[in-house]
Each structure stands twice: as C-alpha cells, then as structure tokens.
Amino acid sequence: MNNEHEMATDQEIINRKRKSSEEDDHNHDLQLTLSSSFTPTTPIPPPPPPHFLRSTPMFNATPPPARRNRPILYWRPGKSETVPPPFPWASPRRATVQSLAHLESQQIFTITGEVQCNKCEKSYEIQYDLREKFNEVGGFIVKNKAAMRDRAPNEWLNPVLPICKFCQKQGSNVKPVIVEKKREINWLFLLLGQMIGCCNLTQLKYFCKHTNNHRSGAKDRVLYLTYLGLCKQLQPNGPFDPY
Structure with a gap:
C-alpha cells in the first residue's frame, strides 16, 4: 500500500x-x-546641455543694415517722365544721357556746350572729347571715392573754369550757360568739363529727383550724387554706384 x-x-x-x-x-x-x-514611438531626444543654451542667442545680436529706400516719383497732371531729347546725346527721359556704348555706336565722339565770359560776356561753344574726358572724371572717382564719404570734393564744388578765349587773361573765366528750363540742361557737357558745381541746388535736386536719388541735404551731397549718377548712366556696369 x-x-x-x-x-x-x-x-x-x-x-x-x-x-x-x-x-x-x-x-x-x-x-x-x-x-x-x-x-x-520615436524616443524623445534629451534636452541640450547647459553650455549650448548659453552659447546660442534667441535673436540676432547684430541686426542687418537698413536698406535705403529710394524716393517714389509722382507726376502732376500734364507732366511726363519723357521729354523731347534736347541734345543728340540725351535720352528721352528727364535728366538722363545715353550710354557711352550707344553714343559711340552712333558715331558721337565729341560733346559741345555753350559758355559765357564773366568779363566781356561773350558766348561761344566748347568741345570735349567724349572718351578722353570721361576717363578723366571716372578715374578721379575711382581714385578718390572712398575718401569722399558720399560728399563732393572741393574740386567739384569750386570748379576751375576755362579762361575766355577772347580776353585771354587771368580772371576772365567762362561759365557754362545753364538754361532756365531744367529739362534742357546739358548734363553731359557739364560732367565732362567737371562744371556741374556751377548748377544751383534747385537744379541739382531736379537731377536727383528724376534719377530716383535722394535730393535732401546740402549741395555737396546732391552734387556727389549727380556726378556718380551721370557716370552710371554712361557706363552702367562701372564702379559708380552712389550707395
């Protein structure tokens, strides 16, 4: 059992x-x-180490530089951006000249303008070689632009004027004849002769207005913009950006 x-x-x-x-x-x-x-599920990554939080700012420490807004041009009734070109080297747009390449393609190598003596008051025409004189002005800008600090130098503010061919004596200088109608100003002739400084502030502001440049400030400021603006029109790819 x-x-x-x-x-x-x-x-x-x-x-x-x-x-x-x-x-x-x-x-x-x-x-x-x-x-x-x-x-x-996808694992949640661990939080960053403390040193990463300290070294990465929430916002940019240095904001990007502000852009300069160009003025907007409004036309009054009866006004237009285009006008009959007053010279063969002028563009139909106000205060604008043709490019150097276009002028040379049209066999335009000499620019003329009228001057008047401050003594005998006689008037006559002066001729400038387009390429030669533009190289002088452009070379001066390239060499001195950094030192200008967006202001016209004394050479432009107080240009050396030619001696009258009739008087032929020191102190008898000729000044360019600048017409009353601003749309008929011979801008290219003034540029090549480096006599834009003979324009008054109103005439310089007219140029800046119709070329979309700021026209506020003293004469040395708008004169600087006028020189560089005209050179930019002649040679669009050249080193003549005013801003």
Whole structure:
C-alpha cells in the first residue's frame, strides 16, 4: 500500500510540474505576440546641455543694415517722365544721357556746350572729347571715392573754369550757360568739363529727383550724387554706384 501511495504522489508532482511548464510556455508565447504587434514611438531626444543654451542667442545680436529706400516719383497732371531729347546725346527721359556704348555706336565722339565770359560776356561753344574726358572724371572717382564719404570734393564744388578765349587773361573765366528750363540742361557737357558745381541746388535736386536719388541735404551731397549718377548712366556696369 505504501508503495502505491508513493507512486500516486510522485505522479501528482509530475503532473503539477508539467502543467506549470505549459503555463510558462503559454505566457512566453503571449509576450512574444504582444511585443511583435507593439510599435514603439520615436524616443524623445534629451534636452541640450547647459553650455549650448548659453552659447546660442534667441535673436540676432547684430541686426542687418537698413536698406535705403529710394524716393517714389509722382507726376502732376500734364507732366511726363519723357521729354523731347534736347541734345543728340540725351535720352528721352528727364535728366538722363545715353550710354557711352550707344553714343559711340552712333558715331558721337565729341560733346559741345555753350559758355559765357564773366568779363566781356561773350558766348561761344566748347568741345570735349567724349572718351578722353570721361576717363578723366571716372578715374578721379575711382581714385578718390572712398575718401569722399558720399560728399563732393572741393574740386567739384569750386570748379576751375576755362579762361575766355577772347580776353585771354587771368580772371576772365567762362561759365557754362545753364538754361532756365531744367529739362534742357546739358548734363553731359557739364560732367565732362567737371562744371556741374556751377548748377544751383534747385537744379541739382531736379537731377536727383528724376534719377530716383535722394535730393535732401546740402549741395555737396546732391552734387556727389549727380556726378556718380551721370557716370552710371554712361557706363552702367562701372564702379559708380552712389550707395
């Protein structure tokens, strides 16, 4: 009897172990099924280290330089941007001359203008070689532009005027004849003779107005803009940007 009881007990122990093993296998399979169907989310990156927060500013420390807004031109009734060109080297637009390449393609190599003596008051014409005189003015700008600081030098403010060919004596200088109608001013002749300084402030502001340049400020400021603006018209790709 004892042997039979011991055998029955051993069998129960074996059955319990087998049942426990089957339950463990079932739980393991269930974990595998759940883990295969579960898609993990993207892990959240850790916060940056303290030194990164200190070294990266929230805003730019130095703001970008402000751009200069060019003035907007409004036309009064009866006025127009275009006018009949007063000279062969002038453009139909006010206060504008043709480019150097265009003038030379049209066989225009000499620019003329009228002058008058301050002593005998006689008037006559002066001729300038277009290429030669433009090279003089352009070379002066390239050499001295940095030192000008957006202001016309004394050579432009107080130009050296030619001596009258009739009087032929010191102090008898001729000045360019600048007509009353500003749209008929001979700008190219004044540029080549470096006599734009003979214009008054109103005439210089007229040029700046119709070439989209600022026309506020003293005469040395608008005179500077006039010289560089005319050179830019003659040679658009040249180093004559006033701003």
